[in-house]
Amino acid sequence: MTLLSDDQKMLHDTAASFLAEEGSIAKQLRHWRDINCKDGFGHGLWKQFAELGLTGICIPESHGGMGLGAVEAALVLEEIGRNLTPSPFLGTALVAARAIEGTAHAERWCPGILSGEAVLALAIDEGPRHAPEQTALEARRQGNGFVLNGGKSFVVQGGSADMIVTAARTSGAPGESDGITLLAVPNDASGLTIDNVALVDSSKAARLGFENVALDADAVIGEVDAGWRPLSRALNAGRAGAAAELVGIASGASAMTLGYLKQRKQFGKFIGEFQALQHRAAHLYAEIEIARAAAFKAAELLDSGDERAELYVSVAKGKAADVASLAVREGVQMHGGIGMTDEHDIGLFMKREAVLGELFGDVYYHREQVARLSGY
Amino acid sequence: MTDLEVFRSETRTWLEANCPPEMRTPIRSEADICWGGRNWTFQSDAQRRWLEVMAERGWTVPDWPRDYGGGGLSAAEALVLKEEMQRIGARPPLTSFGISMLGPALLKFGTEEQKKHYLPQIARGEIRWCQGYSEPGAGSDLAGLQTKAEDRGDHWLVNGQKVWTSYADKADWIFCLVRTSTESKQGGISFLLFDMATPGVSTRPILLISGNSPFCETFFDDVKVPKDQIVGEVNKGWDVAKYLLGHEREMISGMGLGGGGSLGATTKPADPMLRADIAAFDVDALAFGAMSERFAAMWKAGEAHPASPSMMKYAGTELNKRRNQLAMAAGGSDALEWDSERSRGGSAARSWLRSKGNSIEGGTSEIQLNIVAKHILGLPGA
Numbered sequence A: 001m002t003l004l005s006d007d008q009k010m011l012h013d014t015a016a017s018f019l020a021e022e023g024s025i026a027k028q029l030r031h032w033r034d035i036n037c038k039d040g041f042g043h044g045l046w047k048q049f050a051e052l053g054l055t056g057i058c059i060p061e062s063h064g065g066m067g068l069g070a071v072e073a074a075l076v077l078e079e080i081g082r083n084l085t086p087s088p089f090l091g092t093a094l095v096a097a098r099a100i101e102g103t104a105h106a107e108r109w110c111p112g113i114l115s116g117e118a119v120l121a122l123a124i125d126e127g128p129r130h131a132p133e134q135t136a137l138e139a140r141r142q143g144n145g146f147v148l149n150g151g152k153s154f155v156v157q158g159g160s161a162d163m164i165v166t167a168a169r170t171s172g173a174p175g176e177s178d179g180i181t182l183l184a185v186p187n188d189a190s191g192l193t194i195d196n197v198a199l200v201d202s203s204k205a206a207r208l209g210f211e212n213v214a215l216d217a218d219a220v221i222g223e224v225d226a227g228w229r230p231l232s233r234a235l236n237a238g239r240a241g242a243a244a245e246l247v248g249i250a251s252g253a254s255a256m257t258l259g260y261l262k263q264r265k266q267f268g269k270f271i272g273e274f275q276a277l278q279h280r281a282a283h284l285y286a287e288i289e290i291a292r293a294a295a296f297k298a299a300e301l302l303d304s305g306d307e308r309a310e311l312y313v314s315v316a317k318g319k320a321a322d323v324a325s326l327a328v329r330e331g332v333q334m335h336g337g338i339g340m341t342d343e344h345d346i347g348l349f350m351k352r353e354a355v356l357g358e359l360f361g362d363v364y365y366h367r368e369q370v371a372r373l374s375g376y
Numbered sequence B: 001m002t003d004l005e006v007f008r009s010e011t012r013t014w015l016e017a018n019c020p021p022e023m024r025t026p027i028r029s030e031a032d033i034c035w036g037g038r039n040w041t042f043q044s045d046a047q048r049r050w051l052e053v054m055a056e057r058g059w060t061v062p063d064w065p066r067d068y069g070g071g072g073l074s075a076a077e078a079l080v081l082k083e084e085m086q087r088i089g090a091r092p093p094l095t096s097f098g099i100s101m102l103g104p105a106l107l108k109f110g111t112e113e114q115k116k117h118y119l120p121q122i123a124r125g126e127i128r129w130c131q132g133y134s135e136p137g138a139g140s141d142l143a144g145l146q147t148k149a150e151d152r153g154d155h156w157l158v159n160g161q162k163v164w165t166s167y168a169d170k171a172d173w174i175f176c177l178v179r180t181s182t183e184s185k186q187g188g189i190s191f192l193l194f195d196m197a198t199p200g201v202s203t204r205p206i207l208l209i210s211g212n213s214p215f216c217e218t219f220f221d222d223v224k225v226p227k228d229q230i231v232g233e234v235n236k237g238w239d240v241a242k243y244l245l246g247h248e249r250e251m252i253s254g255m256g257l258g259g260g261g262s263l264g265a266t267t268k269p270a271d272p273m274l275r276a277d278i279a280a281f282d283v284d285a286l287a288f289g290a291m292s293e294r295f296a297a298m299w300k301a302g303e304a305h306p307a308s309p310s311m312m313k314y315a316g317t318e319l320n321k322r323r324n325q326l327a328m329a330a331g332g333s334d335a336l337e338w339d340s341e342r343s344r345g346g347s348a349a350r351s352w353l354r355s356k357g358n359s360i361e362g363g364t365s366e367i368q369l370n371i372v373a374k375h376i377l378g379l380p381g382a
Helices: A006-022 A027-032 A041-050 A069-081 A091-098 A104-115 A228-262 A275-303 A309-340 A346-358 A364-374 B003-020 B045-057 B075-087 B097-109 B111-123 B237-257 B262-267 B272-300 B308-336 B347-355 B365-376
Strands: A120-123 A138-144 A144-154 A162-169 A180-186 A191-200 A204-215 B129-132 B148-151 B156-167 B171-179 B189-195 B201-206 B216-227
Touching: A006 A041, A006 A069, A006 A309, A006 B189, A027 A346, A027 B347, A041 A104, A069 A091, A069 A275, A091 A104, A091 A120, A091 A162, A120 A144, A138 A162, A138 A228, A144 A162, A144 A180, A162 B216, A180 A204, A180 A228, A204 B189, A228 A309, A228 A346, A275 A309, A275 B272, A275 B308, A309 A346, A309 A364, A309 B003, A309 B272, B075 B272, B097 B111, B097 B129, B097 B171, B097 B237, B129 B308, B156 B201, B156 B272, B171 B237, B189 B216, B189 B237, B237 B272, B237 B308, B262 B272, B262 B308, B272 B308, B308 B347, B308 B365
Parallel strands: A120 A162, B129 B171
Antiparallel strands: A138 A144, A144 A204, A162 A180, A191 A204, B148 B156, B156 B216, B171 B189, B201 B216
């Protein structure tokens, strides 16, 4: 474990003050929710991300980005989690950017990501549970291109995206990682239907229908039948990023709860004086520290190309989702009745945790990965 | 190559040449651990040689200053040495409370004479130390201790009793908390060092549920201790005691890995329900491993909260108990055998029972949670 460099600390400070100020719950999450925005996030804020250079963290310097890695993305995502800031950062600037990295699609989309004008999405799941190797969406060869038939679900910000990175099956059978191809699907493709659905946390995810959607050969991201590589790269970046955001959610919920324990009085005492609550708060603190360490370890291993990266990505996502879940459950319980109201923010943490915990594999998915990668 | 890469390459070569093959096998029992001391019987020539060559370089205590028998390594170099030792599965050449507990306290609070006298002995494994903290009436409430040290002009006269003194029956010297004033609870405690061979010191081993006796009752009956064997000032021993406890907790928390890594990889659970529990445990264990690395780096850099060893101790020991509990389940009836050869003398069952003490010794889990609540979270009235 290396400690943060001065540059990393500076990036973190920039992101922390920007998101606390501009990305607050009142200014963003509640605002867009209450006006029933179709995107679930604000394009103005996304432009501000761009002005600060944050959209280019994972874009190579050759494309005008900062050429940084998973650690820097994690620093930003922890603050996004702490403030419940809705934005395309995870899906566009991290996951999609990693998916198209080193391909012709990077030339096409990096300028838009950098300027905060483009939104991209990743279409992977086809059922209610994450299982990328089960990809069944059919991409049949036709001429020098492909025709797509099938469906996708839980496509985060799919209704707002200009282009959707879509995992399709070009050969083999569901369950096999070979034979999957990543395709760039424009949002206006003929035969594509987009059902934009509001989720429990007021974010939006699309269900996609593909009916004879015809794509040129140049829609292929990477190589035909060999999409598992760029897909894994994107998913691992996304999982490590989601882990960091979950750590932020846990920290934010915990800070709010500790504030309440120090302010709420019952029986003539601050409720934080009761040992029954102190011990639970202290246990939660330990768990959050551990989850943060796991998230940063996964990010470091990804950045150094270590062979243990995939294992630790699953450790990080599994642990962070577990801990964030504990933090929001304790948060609502310790707030008592007020925690059940829509007016109070603590419940928003619980809703966001539920969605992010599911995204790119829930705790059970990642426990299975840890077991499998550990040889049992 | 950077300096650190050069250091890594030289260290690797040196370890390959100097670490005996017998010292590259996993520690299977207490007998494999080298504690050193006046009465130590080396288990093998390899164990002796390994201690000697490492002590020669100061690498039994790699980050202590060279003047006191250490290796004078930077934090980064010490980490490289640790990694290179792990790479070849090298055992620690020496394990002792002198290294993990007393040494750091002496480095911070000892006089120059004390450091020059005691630290090299610890580094070379010549003196084995034990810790005189808990008493029958002072467990979680440690500062309530009653063992008395009276100022008799040219010496302290010590009377009283300690309990849970680890390996007191095998130790050469003791670092001991004594009461030198009754006017203040924490402000009446002093920190003394003395030879266990001093007349008036006696020990009695305590048989534990594990069938082993790692702890003793220790009795002091008119024990005369020279005046210069006090660390820090009279009645200021609590500061030394607390600092040392931080290191003790750090050491115990390191046991959280309980042999390290994935439990499923070694137990290969076939039962799907048990496999699921073990996978959940492995996520926690590997995450805690990452925390241990992060904590060590932050602690060395002075970026860790002073009370954070309590968090580490709490999390690490609870995890180790869980590891042992699951290992027993994975072992089934095989793991219940107590003294058969097949079970290596009931090692699984004994380790499981021993682990129950992890969250009691060095301050209970409940005490650690109190400390985190008060000093880190700032909760009122804690």
